[in-house]
Amino acid sequence: MRIVLDTNVLISGLLRPHGPPASVVRLVLAGELLLLADERILLEYEEVVARSRLGIAADLAAHVCCFLRRHCEMLVAKPVACILPDADDLPFLETALAGRAQALITGNLKHYPAASRRIVRVCSPAEFLRDI
DSSP, X not given: XXXXXXXXXXXXXXXXSSSHHHHHHHHHHTXXXXXXXXXXXXXXXXXXXXXXXXXXXXXXXXXXXXXXXXXXXXXXXXXXXXXXXXXGGHHHHHHHHHTTOSEEEOSOGGXXXXXHHTTXXXXXXXXXXXXX
């Protein structure tokens, strides 16, 4: 299954080993889900997991980012004419469209209004896990 993973799900999954975000991250790391990404997304992952205030061990952060970079399907996403409440979320939507993702998984559903959900499935980690 082809997915795009919002950074908030990755971080939640790394910080809390139980719960839906962690289950989704484990499926990605086990190779059971194909992560779609572009360079903007991978750079955001790398920047956020390295934030000292999050308390993610540097070796874990490096290992996860290296794994994701090696095992994701890299895309060059084209701009999409869609306005989102947070413009930083646009790369995730664009990548989901470019890669024909079955789901864009996010912990911030409100950042993807109805218009964006008509062009790609946007769901929470719990919804995603329930439906697979």
